[in-house]
Amino acid sequence: MIVYERRVRFDDVDAAGLVFYARMLGYCHEAMEVFFGSLEGGYVALINTRRVGFPTVHIEADFRAPVRYGDALRIVVETAHIGTRSASLRFTMTRVADGVMAAVVKNVYAVSNLDALKAISIPDDVRTALAAHLPA
Amino acid sequence: MIVYERRVRFDDVDAAGLVFYARMLGYCHEAMEVFFGSLEGGYVALINTRRVGFPTVHIEADFRAPVRYGDALRIVVETAHIGTRSASLRFTMTRVADGVMAAVVKNVYAVSNLDALKAISIPDDVRTALAAHLPA
Amino acid sequence: MIVYERRVRFDDVDAAGLVFYARMLGYCHEAMEVFFGSLEGGYVALINTRRVGFPTVHIEADFRAPVRYGDALRIVVETAHIGTRSASLRFTMTRVADGVMAAVVKNVYAVSNLDALKAISIPDDVRTALAAHLPA
Amino acid sequence: MIVYERRVRFDDVDAAGLVFYARMLGYCHEAMEVFFGSLEGGYVALINTRRVGFPTVHIEADFRAPVRYGDALRIVVETAHIGTRSASLRFTMTRVADGVMAAVVKNVYAVSNLDALKAISIPDDVRTALAAHLPA
Numbered sequence: 001m002i003v004y005e006r007r008v009r010f011d012d013v014d015a016a017g018l019v020f021y022a023r024m025l026g027y028c029h030e031a032m033e034v035f036f037g038s039l040e041g042g043y044v045a046l047i048n049t050r051r052v053g054f055p056t057v058h059i060e061a062d063f064r065a066p067v068r069y070g071d072a073l074r075i076v077v078e079t080a081h082i083g084t085r086s087a088s089l090r091f092t093m094t095r096v097a098d099g100v101m102a103a104v105v106k107n108v109y110a111v112s113n114l115d116a117l118k119a120i121s122i123p124d125d126v127r128t129a130l131a132a133h134l135p136a
Numbered sequence: 137m138i139v140y141e142r143r144v145r146f147d148d149v150d151a152a153g154l155v156f157y158a159r160m161l162g163y164c165h166e167a168m169e170v171f172f173g174s175l176e177g178g179y180v181a182l183i184n185t186r187r188v189g190f191p192t193v194h195i196e197a198d199f200r201a202p203v204r205y206g207d208a209l210r211i212v213v214e215t216a217h218i219g220t221r222s223a224s225l226r227f228t229m230t231r232v233a234d235g236v237m238a239a240v241v242k243n244v245y246a247v248s249n250l251d252a253l254k255a256i257s258i259p260d261d262v263r264t265a266l267a268a269h270l271p272a
Numbered sequence: 273m274i275v276y277e278r279r280v281r282f283d284d285v286d287a288a289g290l291v292f293y294a295r296m297l298g299y300c301h302e303a304m305e306v307f308f309g310s311l312e313g314g315y316v317a318l319i320n321t322r323r324v325g326f327p328t329v330h331i332e333a334d335f336r337a338p339v340r341y342g343d344a345l346r347i348v349v350e351t352a353h354i355g356t357r358s359a360s361l362r363f364t365m366t367r368v369a370d371g372v373m374a375a376v377v378k379n380v381y382a383v384s385n386l387d388a389l390k391a392i393s394i395p396d397d398v399r400t401a402l403a404a405h406l407p408a
Numbered sequence: 409m410i411v412y413e414r415r416v417r418f419d420d421v422d423a424a425g426l427v428f429y430a431r432m433l434g435y436c437h438e439a440m441e442v443f444f445g446s447l448e449g450g451y452v453a454l455i456n457t458r459r460v461g462f463p464t465v466h467i468e469a470d471f472r473a474p475v476r477y478g479d480a481l482r483i484v485v486e487t488a489h490i491g492t493r494s495a496s497l498r499f500t501m502t503r504v505a506d507g508v509m510a511a512v513v514k515n516v517y518a519v520s521n522l523d524a525l526k527a528i529s530i531p532d533d534v535r536t537a538l539a540a541h542l543p544a
Contacts (some may be wrong), residue, residue: 010437010455011292013285015183015341016250020283021192022165025158029418044478047151047418055202056157061195066253069287070452114152117202146319147428149421151477156419165282180342183282205423206316257307287455288522293464294437297430319423327474328429333467338525386424389474 001133002077003128004031005096008069018065027089028105031075035089035133039125047114052123054109057086061105065095072096079133085119086110087130137269138213140167141232144205150220155203161195164227164241167211171225175261181249188259190245193222197241201231208232215269221255222246223266273405274349276303277368280341282362291339297331300363300377303347307361311397319386324395326381329358333377337367344368351405357391358382359402409541410485412439413504422543427475433467433514434453436499436513443497444512447533455522460531462517465494469513473503479505487541493527495538 006027014020032054033043046052073093080088088102088108094101109121122130142163150156168190169179182188203209209229216224224244230237247258258266278299286292304326305315318324339345345365352360360380366373383394394402414435422428440462441451454460473480481501488496496516502509519530530538 008450010288010441011286011294011434013287014283014284015289016191016282017287017289018191020162020165020188021195022161023282025161026156026419029156030149033418039164043418048478053152053154055152055154055199057199059157059197063191063193070456075168112137116231146305146315146423146424147298147430150419151421151425153423153425153543158419162283169282179282184342206320250430274537288461288463288464290461292434292437293467294430294433297433298428301428301430325426327424327426327471329471331429331467331469335463335465335467338463 001135002031002035004034004075004076004077005072008067010069013069017068019071021063022104024063024067024093025061025105027075027093028107029075031077031091032089032107033048035077036126036129038129038132046066046126050113050123051114052120052126053112053114055112056087057110058108059105061103062104065100065102067102073102075125077092077133078135079130080106081108082127082134083128085121087122137271138167138171140170140213141208141213142166142211143208144203146205149205153204155207157199160199160203160229160239161197161241163209163211163229164243167213167227168225170242171213172262172265174265174268179260182262186259188256188262189248189250191248192243193246194224194244195241197239201236201237201238203231203238213269214271215266216242217244218258218263218266218270221257223258246251273407274303274307276306276347276349277344278302278347279344280339282341285341289340291343293335294376296335296339296365297333297377299345299347299365300379303349303363304361304379306351308398308401310401310404318398322395323386324392325384325386327384328379329382330360330380331377333375335375337372337374339367339374342374345374349405350407351402352378353380354394354399354402354406357393359394409543410439410443411542412442412483412485412503413480414483415480416448416475418477421477425476427479432471432475432501432511433469433513435481435483435501436497436515439485439499440497443485444534446537446540451514458531458541460528460534461520461522463520464515465518466496466516467513469511471511473508473510475503475510481510486543487538488514489516490530490535490538490542493529495530504535517542
């Protein structure tokens with residue numbers, strides 16, 4: 001598993017004073033970029049050079065406790081599933097200060113060539129990175 | 137059902153050149169604000185004056201086709217479920233130009249008092265608005 | 273001049289309860305897209321097809337009154353200057369409800385080819401659109 | 409001076425493939441939060457507890473070189489001016505990889521009570537933090 005800590009930013013909240021729910025999914029993407037940091041060139045090279053992308057095709061998310069400005073989140077990323085041309089990650093988000101579970105998000109990605117925008121077989125190094133983070 | 141049309145904005149895309157997936161959920165919130173437009177003072181009064189909020193507690197989303205800068209989306213909002221202290225909406229998003237289904241998002245909301253941040257019974261006018269948009 | 277009205281959205285505010293200042297500049301960009309709506313294919317065709325972009329090279333902005341969730345802004349766009357390879361627009365933003373001046377933003381753009389990322393002479397139709405909105 | 413380094417994120421770019429200009433001002437705000445990190449409770453306590461805010465009243469910004477996904481920025485923050493009830497910061501942003509100057513932003517803030525939304529005298533600890541970062 002990979003751990004990514006993230007403070008809520010000043011402009012992450014909405015008019016209800018809570019972190020806007022879509023912003024939480026942005027945090028997941030940040031954590032995913034960290035997740036692929038072990039690859040040569042990281043997520044940036046995947047996108048910019050290799051043109052391998054991970055469009056989200058499915059999300060299941062549970063939000064269990066509010067998150068506010070001043071909170072920090074600890075996001076644990078694990079591989080939930082490795083398919084042939086798709087994979088899924090699970091993001092478990094707890095508030096750093098009190099350990100309360102704030103959200104669990106499962107994202108399914110279609111591994112894709114970004115020029116053709118077609119699903120492709122998961123490249124070997126990506127598959128290795130995913131396999132390294134399957135739950136025990 | 138309520139229909140909300142929305143052009144993709146210049147800054148809605150990501151480095152892969154597609155609308156960032158979390159932004160799609162932001163579109164859903166915009167459509168939800170329109171959905172509650174029939175209430176006196178609309179969604180703004182719910183939040184600012186009545187302090188009735190709709191924190192998302194669960195999302196299920198399928199993304200089926202890419203959306204890019206230059207596309208517009210037609211978002212149909214229907215009530216999926218009305219509970220005692222929660223409700224859910226279904227957002228069906230098609231690309232305006234070609235009618236291709238881009239995404240289906242189901243959001244479950246806990247109807248809440250924003251000061252106490254506790255679930256409350258759905259106010260009558262909100263319940264009426266929800267009931268008006270149950271599928272036939 | 274071009275007029276663009278825009279409601280503050282639920283997620284445009286920050287933890288101080290005001291529209292986040294950078295978001296106001298996003299509003300200006302939206303208004304600029306409307307400004308170029310008279311061109312064939314609009315701003316989208318400029319970016320996607322013609323690869324003519326308008327990177328901002330200079331901003332001067334004054335923020336004079338707070339803007340909150342529930343407010344709508346009336347944004348008037350006028351051409352401030354037309355150069356050879358640059359142009360500037362002035363955005364005057366008033367609150368719709370009370371007419372209070374909220375902000376004045378002047379943006380200077382380098383008209384650029386987006387592939388080479390080099391300044392280019394302003395295309396004729398763009399120059400015509402700019403000239404049509406010089407103040408009387 | 410305070411130094412804050414920030415990678416461009418996947419969703420910081422726009423349809424032209426460059427960091428959206430308003431996002432650069434968001435980076436400045438992040439750097440400003442770091443700037444006030446020496447205060448007890450940091451910027452969060454200023455906003456949430458002490459209700460002391462810094463609405464931007466004026467911006468002058470020059471953007472000199474493009475910033476893309478894959479770039480990181482080094483943001484140097486210095487105090488530009490300390491007034492009675494206002495202060496200004498200068499943000500100098502260079503690309504980490506090649507040291508190229510990307511932007512210089514000067515922000516003038518009205519130090520304000522967020523409940524009354526009125527300008528107030530700069531609190532002593534804030535003044536001390538500002539004074540510590542005046543250029544030599």
